[in-house]
Structures are given as C-alpha cells and as structure tokens.
Amino acid sequence: MRRIGFLFLLFFCLASAASAQITVRGVARDSLTNEPLGFASVFLANTTYGATTDAQGRFELRGVASGPYELLVSYLGYQLYRRAILVQDKNLNVNLRLLPTSQQLAEVVVRPHKNNPDDYRKFEELFLGSTTFSQQCRIRNPDDVLVDYDPQANELTATSREFVLVENRALGYRVKYYGLHFSVDFKRQFVQFYGSPIFEEMRARNTRQQRRWAENRQHAYHGSQIHFLRSVYENRVEDQGFRVQKLRIVDNPRRARADSIMQHLLATLPPGQSLVLPDSVQRHRQEPRSYGYLYTRPLPIDSLRQLVADTCQLRFHDLLQITYLPEKPDPRYRPEVPGQLQPGPTPSEEVSTLYLQVPAVQIFPNGRLAHPLAIYNDGYWGFEKMGEMLPYDYIPPRP
Template sequence: MRYLRLVILLSCWLGAAVAAQAQGRITGVVQDSVTHEPLAFASVFLANTTLGATTTEQGTFVFERVPKGTYDIVGSYVGYRLSKQNITVGAAAQQVTLRLASSGPQLSEVVVHADAHQEDNYRKFTGLFLGGTTFSKQCRIMNPEDVDVAFNDTSKTLTATTPNFVQIENTALGYRIKYYGLHFDYNTETEASGFDGQTVFEEMKPKDDQQRRQWAANRVAAYNGSLTHFLKSVYDNQVTESNFLAQQVRLVQPLRAMRGEQLLKKKKGAFTAADRDSMRVWDELPAIAQLNPAARPIDSLRRVSTDGRTFLRFTNELQVVFFGEAPDPGYTQPMSPIGPVSAKSPTKRQVSRLTLLAPETEIQPNGTLANPLDVVSGEYWGFQKMGEFLPLDYAPPVAVAAPAPTKQAKAK
C-alpha cells in the first residue's frame, strides 16, 4: 500500500478541505494523588493523537477544538506514574482532574548484569515493534538506552519495557511518537507478539516544500486500505465506493470428522477406547475456513442506533479485500484469499482478516473504535506496524484532484 515516490505536484491535495467534524473543549488540572497539590509543567495528551499540552504553574491545561470522539487523556510527570481517564468529547465542554501517584523512591544504585544476547534481543524487539514495511524501515528509536529488553528462558518470552517513554521518529510520515508505558511481549515458541502503552504524536518540521508534500502523500498512502479506512467506510456506508470488499468467513470441522461424530452419536452403548481416541484426533484437526464469495450487505456489518450511533456488528470472521494498491514489497506471505474475490483488480489487492471479540463495538465518526480491543486483525493488517501508525486526529483530503503517486522501492 505504500512507498511513494513523488512524481507530480500535490498542491491540489494540500489545498483540499478536511471533512468537517464536530469539536469540543477540554479543560482540567493535574494534581498529586495524595496531597492534591497541582503539578506545574506536567505533560497532558490525548492518546494516539497530535493533541498535547503542558500544565501551567497552577497545574491547569486546556484543549481547544478537539474532534468529537472517545479518547484516553493521559497525564505524565517525572517521578509519578501515568494517570489515564477515558472521555467522550461532544459539544459540551469537558472538565477533567488527573491525579498522579508517586512512583516511589528510586534506587540509588543500579546493578547491570551482562547479557551476551542483549544486542540480538534488542534487534529482535525493534524488528517486531517497528515492523517490516518500507515505511517501518524509515522509523528509528531515538532513545534506545531507555528501553529495557530481557528474555525469559523458562517462558520463552522476550519483553521490552520503558520507565518513561520510548521515542520513535518516522521520517516516512513526518511524525515523532512518544510511546509512554511501553510493555512489549513476544513468545518465541508461539510467535505471538503484542504491545501496549499510550502514545502522543508530534508533527516534524519538513526541511523544504518537497518533503512537506511527500509526507502528505505518504500519509494518504498509509491511510488507504487501513483498518481505520475500512471502519470509516462502514460508518459512512461507503464500503464499495472506498474499494473494499467484505466477505464472511466461517470455520467448520473437516468433513471426515463431522461424519465420524455423526456415526458415533448413532452408536448404541458406551464408547470404546478406540472411539475416544478417534474423537480426540478429530478435536485436534484444524478447522477449515470457508468463504462466502458474496459481498456482505451493509446491514450485516453495522447497526445504527436510534440516537445515531454506529456499531460494528458481524458474525464469524470477515475477509476484507482492498482493491487498487499492491501489497508492500516486504510482505512475503501469499496475497491470496481463501476464496474467489473478483476480476476487478486481481493483482492489486490487499487481503486482511477481522475478528470481532464482542457482540458489537461502537465506531467513531473518524473510523476509530471506542474500544480497539474488541477486534483482532490479521493477515495484511497484522503485518502493518509503526511505519503506518497515524494519529486519531488525522483526516485525509476530502478529494484527490491528482493521480495517485507512484511508489518507491527504496527506503531511506
């Protein structure tokens, strides 16, 4: 989806109006959780956005013109633990009090034990955390000395944490990202990885107008085909118009196992040891994914409540295909769906999977989820990491008046 080489002027993109959104105002104060004394010059930010502030000498802060939606507002201060509250921004002003607890006394001496594999562990962490896309290769951790990496031989788990934040510079998209409270885990046996924390974005200053246009084009490319783009298309009832195809995936038992279970159910008398062994083997057989090739109608993807709120809602799993852009050169898995898609653009497509862990989850107007943990994404969406990470308040141009730029194969 990425790796743009600017070959045309994009001034018409940059002049395009951004979709109007309802906005609200947030005011508040940051205090010590015990004494309730204000904390001057503390950092306050809306997680995963470019919206940040520093408190006054009285510990107060203000956010003006915040786009409508649900956010985690986070307070940070040296010597204190992070404080976080979930808020929903609407037309009415929000008043927030963040109380930070002391992180406790600091050790006067730190004993460092040599680890012959420390460099390898750190390299493994950065590869999994930053990702392998062309944009990810243009990301760099600016304070590696603040990242604690360790490997547990018993659990076969690689972990990475930071006492304050890890700062990433993404020179492909033009953002500096501070990732507070990072906790990263990777199991070498299952190859499952995950990380969480609270992030704030800062716009980097372009060196010239060409770089400014390049960053704008790259951000559009990072957005196109993303999970946020798909959810926005569901919210707006523009799935087909946005070049997405959503199909239902159903996991079923192998036919042989189903027929065997049916025969055993008809059997009279107690099961023999051989019967139980057969059932155990059938239980261990992997389920087979079956695809309904028809596009899912919008009413099978979302529910709109009487008060106008929109909820993502579907059964089983979804296969989501985005047409018109080829996958990243770094994506080595076969870009082939489990069933036929369309002759519309057979070579230029990105195939992802989406699982809903709750009966339904609310979609915000900008395409984000009120609770991102309600969904699990896989395949192509699972491949994209820090290189494609955009702030929640990013809004792509309303209309593109110029052809899409070509892609570059070489990262800086």
Template sequence: MAASTRLRIAVALLCWLLAATPGLGQVGTLTGTVRDSVTQAPLELASLFLANTTYGASTTAKGEFSLPNVPVGQYDLVISYLGYKLYKRSVVVRPGPQTLTLLLTPSAQQLREVVVRPNPNREADYQRFVQAFLGQSTFSRQCRIRNPKDVYVDYDSDKNELTATSPTFVQVDNAALGYRVKYYGLKFTQNFREQYVVFYGWPVFEEMKARSERERRRWAANRDQAYRGSLTHFLHSIYTSQVVPAGFLVQKMRIVPNPKFPRADSLAKALRLARRNSVFSPADQDSLARWVKVPRAFSMLYTAPRPLDSLRRVQPDSGRVWLRFRDYLQVTYQKEAPDPSYSTPRPVSAAAAAVLPKGQLSTLVLLKPEIEIQKNGQLTDPLGVFTDGYWGFEKMGEFLPLDYAPVSSAL
C-alpha cells in the first residue's frame, strides 16, 4: 500500500505537558494572592486558571483567589493580567488546602505606544490560519473565533510558512460542544514546504450556558462523541487493558523509503523552477504531473492485531503504565464512521482496499523508546508521539478539557 501523500498534520499542544493525574475521589483547594513583583501591590481581577481544564477564577480587590475541589495531580497554573507578562507555573495539587503567593512581572512594553502595521495579505492568510487551527470537521465548522483582531498572522514566502500569535488570547466559541476556550500564549506554525502544522499554548475552558435542556443534551452527546475514538480514549484503553472492548483495532505498519523518490523530487523541483522562470512548456506540465506523484515511501500493513503487551510496559507493583512499541501503529476505531468531511486516502489497489479495516484510521509513531501514560489517558510527554490520519484531522472542534469525564459506561 503506497504511503499517503496528503498533508501530514502534527498538532502538538504544549498544554498536554500538564501530565495531570486526577486522583480517585481525592481533591484539593488552591488559595492565595496575586501581587506585583516590584511593588507587592495586590492585583484585582487577574484571570487565574489551570491550563486545559475548566478550573479558573478571578482575583478579588485584595488579590485573593480560591480554586476549590480540584482533583489531585500536576497542572500548569496560568495567570493573565493586562500590562504584565503571562505567568506560568507548574503546581501539584494535593489533598486539602494549599496557599500560594504569586508574583507577576510587569511587561516592559506596557507603557509603549502600540503600532499596528498594515498587512495587505492578512485576510487571506488569516483564513488559512482559521482553517488549519479550527479544523474542517462537522464540529469544527461550528467553532468561531470571537476576537480576530487579536490574532497576528504573518506569511514568510522564503520559508513558505504561515505563523500566528496573539498578545492576549484567542477566544474560540464551540457551539457543537458548548465550550468557550480562551487560548493564551498561542504559537502557531504551518509550513507548506514540509507539510506540517504545529500549535501550542495554554487554553482554559468555560462552560457555555445552554439555552434549553435540548441544547444541553446535544452538547453532552457531542462531547461523548468527540471523546470516542480520540487519542486520549485510545491511551486510556491501553492503561485499563480495554483496547478491544473499547472498539480499537491496532495493527503494525512499516514504512519503507522509495529509492526512486530522491531523483523524482529533484526533477520536480527543477520543473517548478522552470515554470517560475517562464520557460515551462506543455510537455513540462505532463512531466511535472508525473514526477510529483512518485511516493516518498511505501507502507506495509500487518493485518494481525497487535497484542496488548506489545503496546505497553506495566510496572505491577505500582500500577504505572508506559506506551512502548516498535515501528508504526495503524489504529482503527471501529465503533464509529469517519466524519462526512473527512477525505479518506484511497488505497492504490483493490487488494489493498480489501485488507483495510472500516472506521476511523489513524497512524501513531513513538518518537522515543517509551512514554508513561497517566490515569486520565494523557502522556507525560505528548510531544514524544506523532499522529496522522484521522487524529490529525480532528482539531479544535473535538478539543476537550482534561477534566472531562465521558458519560458512556463502555468508555
């Protein structure tokens, strides 16, 4: 089966580095004050939250805050306040109360005049950013960025790269899941030459108010659907030894480089250069169309399902579990069909199509020997894996907070 030449999407959310490990019924309370690091003055109405969760609060006139009933575990505590640098700190929530004194550093640019430079390509570039950031699924099409003027988009023609940042946050209202997400510290990169997308930051989730009981039930059902078949669901099924009952088929895949690709790639680049220099003939067009179709590599799929022990390492005395496997994995979620907007790569032959399972097909690559899986299905180092296929297709439309608990008993 030839490797797909589709755009490979690598979505790396730095907020997953939280490695939150909620305890079973154990909760703690974070309290304290937020102050100016220079004057020690309390800061009122500072936005304080645990990244990638629904836990957040604003400080009082005395700079005080309280975050009660937080599941024990490790989180990124983030504070945003106008005129100050974005504050980030790793905290471990333990059972019972904890008191913190948090000092914010004034921004060196808070007294400078804000200068907005015109960008004639901004609208076209912004729309490309929106499409890559929000995604194109049915749920993603129900997402809206509410503060587009706070998104700074730039295109570098030399690198063929699109970048986006925000000095404050990017607010995304997800009408499909009923979440309002404020994405602080956004760093977005889309490289068209290397064909990848990476974005990360520190988002906070807020429950939107349902207009009716019917809408509340729709949001609950959609959240359940977004969780089913997700990477988090798959990793949780490995942790709990429920891969097959959860609906996943895991198969080994090997990628073999195509020896003809380097020459084909060089010829294709030469033909593109000729086209830019206006020395491009109709015959060259046919040649370019032929050479760009030469696959970089071939993938070989092993049809036998992978046993659970080949996917993980378990430490019996502690219950800790590590994701560990060789080569590539093709992971198929068989209990749900792909989104209607998803374009499934076509196999190169009828024989290849016959062995492909039905469902949501994703590829998982481990970039280091092993990574620990937490109880909630998150990885201690999420940047240590690469995903493609259906998991690369799902974006903000299916984005759930770490503290989301699926309602389906089978999950």
C-alpha cells in the first residue's frame, strides 16, 4: 500500500513562549438561568493550561503566556463552549455562557451497529501513527469513536461523541482530543484530521520514567514542524540544523497523453471487445505522473521569511524540501519510492516536503500559523502523528 500523504490540521490558538505570564480568570454560567456551573472543565486548546471551576463557577488559569488562544469549556449536559481570546500584557477576565443540550430524544445518538473492526483498526493506525513513539499510544475510549467507511467514495471518516482520550506513554501525556474530524481519501491517498486537544501531564512512577519522558519530548520536538516554524520566526533555520531547498513538481506530458489516449479508446471500445493498447502507450503509462526537480543550493532565509508590519510571514514559491540534519529518522519510517509498490528502506535523513496553499501566512513566535489550512506537509512530517504531538506551550531545555 502506498504511503498516504498527510494534512495535520489543528484549529487551536497558541501562546508566545517568550512573553509575560498572565492569569486568565472568569465565571462559567448557564446561558438561560445565569446559574453558576461548578466543576466544569476549562482549558486552552493544544496546551497544558487547564482548570476546574469551583462551586460558584469561578476558574483561574495561571502562568499563561501572552498571545491568541482558543478557550474551551466542557460540562455534562451542555454544548462544548468555544471562544477565541487574546491574552496580552495584563490579566484577562472572561464571562462564559454555556448552552444546555436539547432535552429532546433527538439529542441521543444511537448507533445501528458497532464499528467494523477493520475500519476502526485503519483509523487507529492512521490517527495514532506508526512511529516508535506511536506504538506506545493507546485510545482509552474506543467506544466513543464513530468510524464509517463509504465504499462508493472510498473514504473513511471518524468523529467522537465528546472527545478521544489518547494516552501517550512515550511522552507522558494524556490527551483529550475534542471535536475530532478525521477523514481518509484512499483515491487521493490523503489523510487529514483536526480538533481541539488538551494535554495533561501523566504522573511518573519514578524519576527514571520522568527523565525518559523529558528525553523523548526533546527528541519529538527536534526536527518537528513546530521546531522549523519557530526557527523561521527567529531567523535561525540553519543554526537549528535545517537545510531548506526549493522543490519544483512538473507534470509528465507523456504520461498524461497516454492516459488520455487510453480513456478515449475505452470510451469508443465496442461492447465485448478487449482493449489493446499500443506499445508506446503502455510504456508511457508506466512512467510517473510527474517529476520533481530539486535545487541543490539551500534557500536563503529571505526566500522563506518576510517581515510585514511587525509580523513574520512565511512566504515561498513552488515547494520546500526540508531536511533536519542532526538526527536520523525513526527506524520504522519507510518512504514511498516512485514507480514501486513497496516502500523503500529507511533513509539516512529526515526529509519533509512543505506545500503553501496561499501566497503568505503569518507565523507566531511559538510556531503557530495564523491559518493552519495554509500548509500541507508530506514526507517525514506526514509520518509523525499523535506519537510525537506536543503541546504548544512546550519549551525544550536550553543546551
């Protein structure tokens, strides 16, 4: 099976790791009765910032770095609350109004059947990933995941009733992934998922396990997409061990012509007659649909980064091939080899491809993009998934 391209979308708002530490406080109430909601879960998506309201519905999130966030509130019997907030240079007070879920029977979702085991297994494999760290990830509430396969569209989708609980024993995090939207298009060899995760530190059994988690988190961070984007923002791409090269993809006209001829012959083929292709058409249909041209000279930082009105913009033409030089790839990584059905051997370098879907997109100091849909990645970053996922308030220790 071909390796599937990967679009990892996280609709979250992130904090600046270098900013001042602020307190976000507020009260959660019923939007209809104005009664306080005690013991509701309040958190900032894709971070470790979280709290529980007291009996009067009050909460505090301390030590929050300034920047934009998505604030979420989860409470039994109420709709999941989402709100964009901006933490600046002073403490922030917010009042939250939660909507009760409908009390009608229509709110109860009854599945006609359980998940197909093969469909769920494929979802789990593509959601958690196949890295060494992913092998230590487990979904603790599989019955809350709703997986469906559409044979006509050849597409697999998955959602969750409330959240997907993932326990990552490689990094020491328990992740509640709210609002999961997962889909795999097998025709296009394309998988994407997004949502609003919250990270909780697991309690280590001993100092040895805590030390191993710290080492694994550093390993997951180094060479990751967030590491690269922070390096672009800080103008330290080369210093941080990244080699960035321009990659251009050009369609193969011979393959396109051969495919067109075959489609025409199929459309005009008399009933009951077998299709016989000319030798040249058969030969050209064995060629790849496109060719990649890699510019050997590394791109200068000015070709990736532009400062506009006190903001840092990611901007480039064609594609980027990004190689992280200080580390070797995970031994489980097997990249696709064009023209071959089986994946190739483990390469000697971590190589990823970055596609920019818009002319430019803003980067925040901690590696967040203003519009997560603006990029698509493949290669090694597409291989890394939940097993390497870190909260955006993670800061690696200084060497």
